[in-house]
Amino acid sequence: MTTDATAADTVRRGKNRLNESEDEVLARIEAFRRRRPRLIDEVITLAHGAGGKASAALVDAVFFEAFGSPTPGDPGDAAVLERPAGRIAMTTDSYVVNPIRFPGGSIGDLAVNGTVNDLAVSGAVPTALTAAFVIEEGLPVQTLREIAADMRAAADAAGVAIVAGDTKVVPRGAADELFITTAGVGVLPEGRRLGADLVEPGDRILVSGAIGAHGMAVMLARGNLAIDAEISSDSRAVNGLVEALLDAAPRTRWMRDATRGGLGTVLNELVHASGHGVIVDDEAVPVAPVVRGACDMLGIDPLYVANEGMFAAVVPAEVADAGLAALRTLPGGESAAIIGEVVASPSDIVAVRNAFGGTRIVDMLVGDPLPRIC
Template sequence: MTDQAAPPRSKNRLNDSEDDVLARIEAFRRRRPRLIDEFVTLAHGAGGKASAALVDAVFFEAFGSPTPSDPGDAAVLEVPAGRLAFTTDSYVVNPIRFPGGSIGDLAVNGTVNDLAVTGAVPRWITAAFVIEEGLSIDVLREVAADMRRAADAAGVAIVAGDTKVVPRGAADKVFITTAGVGVIPEGRELGARLVEPGDAILVSGPIGSHGMAVMLARGTLAIDAPVVSDSRAVSALVEAMMDAAPGTRWMRDATRGGLGTVLNELVQAAGLGVIVDDDAVPVEPAARGACDMLGIDPLYVANEGMFAAIVPVAQADAALAALRSLPGGAQAARIGEVVASPSDIVAVRNAFGGTRIVDMLVGDPLPRIC
């Protein structure tokens, strides 16, 4: 029996050239997992392929990446010389979508506004998500898209973030924690210590709309009113007002606790008092009607797109004109003045000459509105 030559071995990866093997390995490394799920699962929070797919398909797609080829664990930013403002906040609003906004744009606008009222120009935001298992991927995409639109409108970049998934019932759909950094222009100083008796109190727009919009959106009250949240970035309004009134002393965005609470914080810090003219405080008619029906004072209702400011009385008219010239500032108003006595008191004066004291909010009549 004659010997027969062994058949040639079929070509496989072990027989490929070293360059071919290296090329295939590199291609494998660059391959990104694809998101094929319709709902968030615990696997999306495990740090593996499902996590990478979720981050790629939802968050990187919406926000981009400062360093697409090397996302890394932190954003590397070019920071100008000077002072920075830094803030952080968490958002647990219920429901996550309401007339005029969503938890997504709220998270961006709230952080931008916290920076803007310190006198900073907002630049960068980070966002961390705690997602309940079972949340629709489409809903998460909508939230991310809302955040991107709000960031673009405010001129800020979402540069880093984190994602965690918790079991059903351990959260309510999605919670978002943000941090923000802004640059304070040279020579700009704000603070309660600068406020003086006789200064004018301004608001950039109507109060009470956000808290009432969220409350009515829950559908637990038999009230049908067209109340729309004021969720917006106020940074453009702040810059316009600062240009027109460079002597501006103090600013705050009146979020939780409303205008009444932030004015109380002011008088306690400054050792002065304020007198507010009730009729001068702008409130949208639908929001006022809802407050009246529920027995809630609009001064205590949260806002997400307006701020209060203290300016020298000589610059008040210029500041108001600047605010009213921009979207979101059409109803800006001068609502009162700072007084030396009585100190540490916020008093509201009505059209008949009577006054009432507005104390700091006790309790929370509108839980989970931001």
């Protein structure tokens, strides 16, 4: 930073050289101090992660342009939010999807929607997010702009603000184009509580939409499978759907978004946490025919395929139809369905019943059939 003595000396030299007044020279110095670097690079370089002018230019031209700044002119080291009344929910997640753009979405909207959804199914009303970027050297700046725009659009659709972030650049080969970590905060309304301990035998299992689209869309986008199918990811924020369900069925017991491991995994988490069992009607589970066909060709059970825009919920039997009707009135909930019920016995087991009366057990996955899908 320029000292007072240095500034005064600069003023004297400026007056002698340009015959400017002292006020004019000081104004020129102040304008120089406030000047922000311009982004002129077309690809990310290591300099963009060094914390200097290139870093400032990248943040200004890509992230502030996309998300805005909560404190214009003084970014600071933290966003200051008004403290809302009630309990606070927080969550964080990292996104390493490959490829970073796929039919129906990108790593950008995925990073926003995934964190918003984790808050929503916890019963919280999402309010603000942070985002941290690990960028591989050589990534085109235009690609980064497009991802940031996807994030802004997803945040606007979900009604949340992206209020803080961080950027790191790593050498070529040290990452796969772009990794994003988001954290989110939400407010739990007074008296709202969800949990597996509230679940009772006789409760119904409800899903907000069709399963399997996201995982299959990402897998096919990699281009290394001889399958030609038009499958788009279901990546979307579900907070609107969650609130609709809770309005129609305020005694909803439990919710979970079925991301990695799919619906089968979250139902297993439910039975292990509640001590009850779950019976699922195979024919009632909504799966798009093209998704089911792709899963059959690959030998993958749709119940284990990741989703990014649907959730499972447990509701009392007497309000299940009302909850279902509320979901079906909203975009993203058209395929909502009641797929099964909670049972006392057999406990700790998820069983799927087919149309012929036979059953099969759906256990926890041991490995990951579709890696790098979120």
